[in-house]
Amino acid sequence: MEMGWVLLLVGALFLLIEVVLPGFFAVVPGTILVIIGGLMILIPDLLSYPWSPFLFAIITIVVSIATIAFYRRLAPGQKPLTTSMDSLAGKVGEVVNDIVPDTIDGKVKIDSQVWSATSDESIRKGEKVAVVRVSGVHLFVKRVS
Incomplete structure (x- = not known):
């Protein structure tokens, strides 16, 4: 050939x-x-x-x-999505999976990311929460009134 x-x-x-x-x-x-x-x-x-x-x-x-x-x-490049632990404190998000105290089964959506979350109280899906502190990739949240 x-x-x-x-x-x-x-x-x-x-x-x-x-x-x-x-x-x-x-x-x-x-x-x-x-x-x-x-x-x-x-x-x-x-x-x-x-x-x-x-x-x-x-x-x-x-x-x-x-x-x-x-x-x-x-196909323009996209900036990678990065979130530091410090930038999450004080942010408000929505519960997407019920939060139960002393577990990390709860899920919270902040901006476009979903995080594992826990709280001192039970919080139902759909409620608004604020991030109190971050431990690794898990959030400690409280209900927003």
């Missing part, structure tokens, strides 16, 4: 992998291989020219930059 067709098929396989597993970033080498394979099919003796390695290097650099720029616009 001709080298151009092999590169074209391998590049297409990389692009298919990217479709099935987005974020794997196989789109960059896949695009490069498809373009170089296509050029080798169109110009069969491309590898015999002394300037071919430079052409391949330029194609690789340009296509990499363009593909990465396009990929970033298509």
Whole structure:
């Protein structure tokens, strides 16, 4: 099989992998291989020219930059959600699973995160609570009047 067709098929396989597993970033080498394979099919003796390695290097650099720029616009990165223990004290949330004293079975939703919670009193689902203190990943809460 001709080298151009092999590169074209391998590049297409990389692009298919990217479709099935987005974020794997196989789109960059896949695009490069498809373009170089296509050029080798169109110009069969491309590898015999002394300037071919430079052409391949330029194609690789340009296509990499363009593909990465396009990929970033298509799927912009998201800031990771981080919450420190100190930032939870005083926050108000809603009980999503009944809170029973001396257990951590209760769950409280604060902003978009759900936390294990306990309290000195039983608090029913749907009630508002405020965080008194944090111990590890567990909250100690009190009912908001």
